[in-house]
Amino acid sequence: MEKSVIEQAEETQEDKFYLNCKKKSINGIEFKACIKRPGNFTIINSDKKLVYEHEDNPAEFEFSDFNGDGFSDILLDYFTNVPGIKELLIFNPEKNDFERIVGFTNFPSAIKIKGTDFYYSYHRSGCADNNWDSDLFKIIDNKAIRFGNIKGIGCGIDNENGIYINKVNGQKLEQIKFTPREEGYWDGKWEFIEKYWTKNHNKFE
Structure with a gap:
């Protein structure tokens, strides 16, 4: 027709x-x-x-x-x-x-942790991606809320090179673990981020 x-x-x-x-x-x-x-x-x-x-x-x-x-x-x-x-x-x-979802843009490249209400993100933090962050978060009442943070420093100036793991409460960060690393880009960070958040997300509630 x-x-x-x-x-x-x-x-x-x-x-x-x-x-x-x-x-x-x-x-x-x-x-x-x-x-x-x-x-x-x-x-x-x-x-x-x-x-x-x-x-x-x-x-x-x-x-x-x-x-x-x-x-x-x-x-x-x-x-x-x-x-x-x-x-x-x-x-x-x-x-x-x-x-x-308010605040979701603060969590680039977000991935859901299967079987949970948690997600994690990844973003570059300078120095040609030698410095980076991954945040653990939930979506609560249409807001993206941060619970944890992994900060990777491979180009240390103000901070020692290594992996910093932090609990997050609002704007407050509490460092719970630090692992020294050599300076430079770390190829293994993607696997580390996935495994760490998958295994340890419940510790950040």
């Missing part, structure tokens, strides 16, 4: 103002998320109701079940100097809408 002139005009108008749109069926409802040009990032449901609007347009976005609850969430990617920085919109199956 051919589309009417009105339908064709509507699609042409939409193409003019939308840079990137994706659809996803979640909890029996189809959602359409769009990067608008010009305008805001928006999500509408199959009833054409606006369920979320975001002022800053991302460079890209994806549907992904980030928190592992069986419902697709949305990760928004931005062009920044720090790799892996994203905004997170968690799907609320009771309200059938999306809720922004």
Whole structure:
């Protein structure tokens, strides 16, 4: 069946103002998320109701079940100097809408620890990635809350080279372990971070 002139005009108008749109069926409802040009990032449901609007347009976005609850969430990617920085919109199956997680951009390249409510992140902290940080966090009441920190120093100036492990309470850091290391880049940090947080996350609650 051919589309009417009105339908064709509507699609042409939409193409003019939308840079990137994706659809996803979640909890029996189809959602359409769009990067608008010009305008805001928006999500509408199959009833054409606006369920979320975001002022800053991302460079890209994806549907992904980030928190592992069986419902697709949305990760928004931005062009920044720090790799892996994203905004997170968690799907609320009771309200059938999306809720922004406050503070999530503080935790780049975040990964969920399987079977837990914990996540950990990674970001460079200078000196050509010889200095770095990994933070342990949870999502509580739509806020990303930090519980622990691993700081790697391989280019020590103000601090001795090594691995610093800290408990976090608000803005307060309590060092619980220090392991000296030689100066320079450490290839084994990725495996160390994953294994340490997976094994020890419960010690930081």
